[in-house]
Amino acid sequence: MVLYELRTGAPAILRRDAQALFQSTRTCCRRYASSTATEELEQTSSFSTPDPSEDIIKNYDPIARSRKRSVQLPPSRYQFRPPKYYRGPLHPHQPPHPSDPSSREFIPGPFTLPRLEQTYESTIAPDLMTLTYTHFPPGYRAPEKSERLRTWRGDSPYFKNRPLRGPRGGDALRLLRKPITFRNIPRITGVTIHSMVKEAKEDSAYLHVAGMVMQAISNVKVKTHVAKSSVAQWGLREGKYISATAHLKQEDAFHFLSKCVDVVLPRIKDWKGLKGSTGDSSGNLNFGLTPEAVALFPEIEINYDMYPPKMIPGCNIIIHTTARTDRDARLLIRAIGFPFYGKLVD
Amino acid sequence: MATKTPLRPSLQREYSSILIQSSHQIRRATLLRRPKRPYTFTQLITLSDGSSFLHRTTSPIPVYRSTKDIKNSPLWNPSSKKLLNVEEDEAGRLRAFRARFGRGWDAETPVEAEETSEDRKEESKTEPEDSLMDLITGYGQKPQKIKAASSSKKGTADGAGKAKGGKK
Structure with missing residues (x-):
């Protein structure tokens, strides 16, 4: 490399003036890391190194060595400790994936197979598939549907390459309902318990109690939320903590729903059921519980004295399902045991 | 899935470092908190x-x-x-009470089809009381009506009046 540089540099030296000569000499003095590295490289391969000598093999006795130790090694010598901090994707010491039991963020479970889940697998799912089955005779052709996002039709030259028009009657593009097969039977994906505590804007104790109550009934840690914007009529100020949410998934969600249906809801006075018009038109149903109803949960009831009775919150409960329409979701929720009242809106 | 999963820091993508338009990149360490359950x-x-x-x-x-x-x-x-x-009302006493003293919502209890003959007799014996609305509407007219009835009665049935007086 250096030689090559010299060779190419030689005619230039002849042609150019003293300043150029000085520059070329400076390039000559530059150190090339790769060239020095080649000199430092070992000629012998590690694969060709001989085996350890006889006496090393004979003296190697790890069991005896561990017996000889009077004090045990600290646990850190036995187990892998994941890093406490995540220092970015380029850091050499990466934390393990959260699904790895050694990870700091690992959440163990599930610990039980909930009764409701078993019922779903054995009874509800096949029933739902049968109920939602539509028979098409052989040779049936589905009528052509109008396009979901319409193209711009007309003589105007400006219609060319325009983005497609939105759906009629609104901006929302509804979910497509596919025929239900064994692959996409509606199932419960989770439950969200949410409570906005109005009084928390003056006294944070209300929110603390609400969090405790919701944690007790849901088995998960709650998350608190701040007000996004100020609303003068409600006396709400931006940045104040006013609401708490608990997101339940799989095991917790099933336990919570079955507890609701079996024990809590039947005890509510004059409870008619879920409103027939509930739902966000994409398969998530919602209902509310008053503070008196929340107090009926067995976890609250067992030490009712722990909670200040006026601070027990009411809450909204949102049941998330994989159903694409409210109709399917209602079918599933009804099979689980939630009654509905009023006009059913699809 | 519609539920919001708590994003764990080690799975989060790093937008912050991209967004920051500074002369040199800053990457502070993120504490990996143990989830509380x-x-x-x-x-x-x-x-x-x-x-x-x-x-x-x-x-x-x-x-x-x-x-x-x-x-x-x-x-x-x-x-x-x-x-x-x-309600368990085999003898019909509760119903009789309601028929006599029932007002408003209590008076409108529908008569059950499966009645015993005795119940019917009882029903016929007890005079049907005026409903609350009749009492209100016919408040002023009532004494006149009674007077008229008594005047018509006087001529025909004297013995009855005597008997009544004797009872008193």
């Missing part, structure tokens, strides 16, 4: 009909016995006759 116990729930099941709960009580639940709630058992809210 409330302690849960296994609890046996015994329903009112004796069926039981296990579930996980924060409540430390091992067995929960419920008195009112899905098995004996009329909303979930609409066809159960046992749970229907029917």
